[in-house]
Amino acid sequence: AQTVTQSQPEMSVQEAETVTLSCTYDTSESDYYLFWYKQPPSRQMILVIRQEAYKQQNATENRFSVNFQKAAKSFSLKISDSQLGDAAMYFCAYRSGTGTASKLTFGTGTRLQVTL
Amino acid sequence: GAGVSQTPSNKVTEKGKYVELRCDPISGHTALYWYRQSLGQGPEFLIYFQGTGAADDSGLPNDRFFAVRPEGSVSTLKIQRTERGDSAVYLCASTTPPDERPEQFFGPGTRLTVL
Numbered sequence: 001a002q003t004v005t006q007s008q009p010e011m012s013v014q015e016a017e018t019v020t021l022s023c024t025y026d027t028s029e030s031d032y033y034l035f036w037y038k039q040p041p042s043r044q045m046i047l048v049i050r051q052e053a054y055k056q057q058n059a060t061e062n063r064f065s066v067n068f069q070k071a072a073k074s075f076s077l078k079i080s081d082s083q084l085g086d087a088a089m090y091f092c093a094y095r096s097g098t099g100t101a102s103k104l105t106f107g108t109g110t111r112l113q114v115t116l
Numbered sequence: 117g118a119g120v121s122q123t124p125s126n127k128v129t130e131k132g133k134y135v136e137l138r139c140d141p142i143s144g145h146t147a148l149y150w151y152r153q154s155l156g157q158g159p160e161f162l163i164y165f166q167g168t169g170a171a172d173d174s175g176l177p178n179d180r181f182f183a184v185r186p187e188g189s190v191s192t193l194k195i196q197r198t199e200r201g202d203s204a205v206y207l208c209a210s211t212t213p214p215d216e217r218p219e220q221f222f223g224p225g226t227r228l229t230v231l
Contacts, residue, residue: 106158
């Protein structure tokens with residue numbers, strides 16, 4: 001079974017600074033997807049960024065980028081120019097690439113605080 | 117609708133009662149998932165529907181939990197004889213038809229409190 005580990009329960013960053021959230025995972029599969037989801041107090045899970053395992057290039061979405069190290073099974077999220085609206089819980093998630101649809105396996109989350 | 121909707125937003129019930137939680141997926145999404153998120157944890161998979169049938173119900177914790185999707189759109193998660201340990205946020209997600217996009221789109225969840 002796949003597992004996802006987020007070892008940072010809480011992180012804090014000053015507005016306009018950069019922060020990196022860590023995630024490691026364990027799998028025996030070679031085809032899979034990795035995601036970062038943001039969950040504000042409203043509870044709605046919002047997709048931040050997606051990475052396909054077969055792609056060597058790290059995904060980027062505006063201020064958000066990942067450092068995907070497939071051999072090390074590491075998938076960290078970097079948030080640049082942090083904004084107050086970035087404050088939320090961040091969850092790393094794994095999805096198998098086999099089959100037409102597959103459940104997500106989540107980590108325990110990292111609470112990000114953004115200070116002035 | 118524009119996104120996944122879930123009703124009710126909050127549900128308070130007494131131990132031993134029966135509850136139903138509803139999920140309305142994004143129009144055209146064939147796959148629908150239910151997850152449970154306990155306090156301080158990440159969401160945990162409960163059940164997945166492809167169309168009307170449950171393709172994977174391996175996450176349902178016991179036979180008090182049941183879900184249906186009779187017409188391949190709206191789904192209802194049913195919990196019988198609720199226990200205090202069932203208190204959690206129940207999240208629903210849907211995805212586009214197979215092989216289009218791998219990410220799931222989530223609703224706002226239903227917070228269930230069992231007294």
